[in-house]
Amino acid sequence: MRAQSCGSGGLAVQVLGSGGPEMQDKRASTSYLIWDRGAARVLVDAGGGSALRFGESGAQMSQVDVVLFSHFHIDHSGDFPSLVFSSWFEDRKRPLPVYGPPGNDFMPSTTEFVHDLFGDPHGAWRYLSDLVGPGAEGTYTLQPHNVVAGSKPALVFRNSEMAVSAVRVIHGGFPSLAWRVEMGGRRIVFSGDTNGDGDGLTQLAMDADLFVAHNAVPEGATGLERRLHMPPSVIGVTAANAHVRQLVLSHRMLRTLGKENETQAEIRRHFSGPIAFANDLDCFPVK
Numbered sequence: 610m611r612a613q614s615c616g617s618g619g620l621a622v623q624v625l626g627s628g629g630p631e632m633q634d635k636r637a638s639t640s641y642l643i644w645d646r647g648a649a650r651v652l653v654d655a656g657g658g659s660a661l662r663f664g665e666s667g668a669q670m671s672q673v674d675v676v677l678f679s680h681f682h683i684d685h686s687g688d689f690p691s692l693v694f695s696s697w698f699e700d701r702k703r704p705l706p707v708y709g710p711p712g713n714d715f716m717p718s719t720t721e722f723v724h725d726l727f728g729d730p731h732g733a734w735r736y737l738s739d740l741v742g743p744g745a746e747g748t749y750t751l752q753p754h755n756v757v758a759g760s761k762p763a764l765v766f767r768n769s770e771m772a773v774s775a776v777r778v779i780h781g782g783f784p785s786l787a788w789r790v791e792m793g794g795r796r797i798v799f800s801g802d803t804n805g806d807g808d809g810l811t812q813l814a815m816d817a818d819l820f821v822a823h824n825a826v827p828e829g830a831t832g833l834e835r836r837l838h839m840p841p842s843v844i845g846v847t848a849a850n851a852h853v854r855q856l857v858l859s860h861r862m863l864r865t866l867g868k869e870n871e872t873q874a875e876i877r878r879h880f881s882g883p884i885a886f887a888n889d890l891d892c893f894p895v896k
């Protein structure tokens with residue numbers, strides 16, 4: 610399927626950025642779109658390079674109902690200001706809800722993040738504060754929310770088309786969320802960055818039609834890498850225990866690229882369903 614036609618016939622996930630922080634991998638950093646019948650309805654993360662991919666996908670920010678952040682590392686959030694400024698040239702006439710984790714000593718909360726970008730008087734791009742900043746008078750404002758989630762899936766956002774739930778996941782000391790979007794009777798789950806500790810992600814992913822997991826480290830990773838990310842065996846166990854129907858591996862990095870055979874073999878020891886390694890602009894129909 611051509612990337613530009615993703616989701617024209619139904620529900621689909623398009624990978625805008627299939628990489629992690631590295632630019633040498635020639636991949637945009639993490640970002641995903643959920644398409645429904647030709648409209649991009651949900652944006653998950655917005656890492657560097659994803660704003661260009663967003664444009665290449667044919668999506669419009671005016672179509673997006675909600676933005677979900679897994680956490681605020683740069684490879685998941687760096688292009689958000691570019692997307693917001695781009696949307697200013699579109700005819701968006703409704704607020705844009707933005708959901709993400711609370712903060713701690715290392716990271717801003719979601720409300721702090723949006724204020725730090727667009728708030729008046731101290732935001733980096735305060736020149737947009739009257740137009741999109743939180744509390745602005747305009748018709749299109751960003752509405753940031755901090756999501757304090759535990760290990761049981763909690764409903765975060767709902768409209769006539771979708772229900773969105775989250776659990777807290779462990780990504781070193783950085784507040785992080787995994788997201789589930791239920792739409793058209795289907796379940797789409799995004800692991801975000803996590804080392805896989807705890808059973809929240811398995812609960813969230815239960816019976817998912819599509820599970821996007823992050824292949825950031827190879828099997829045998831130790832130390833900091835392992836404290837931040839789950840190796841293929843943990844992805845396989847999670848996908849198997851949650852009975853997911855289709856597994857997509859993204860957040861690919863130089864340390865996992867070229868190791869796809871080993872990665873797949875490790876996952877296969879636990880999970881027997883279809884496995885795909887994502888590239889930028891790949892489109893995965895959810896049937």
Ligand SMILES: [Zn+2]
Pocket residue numbers: 629630639682684685802860
């Ligand atoms: Zn990351």
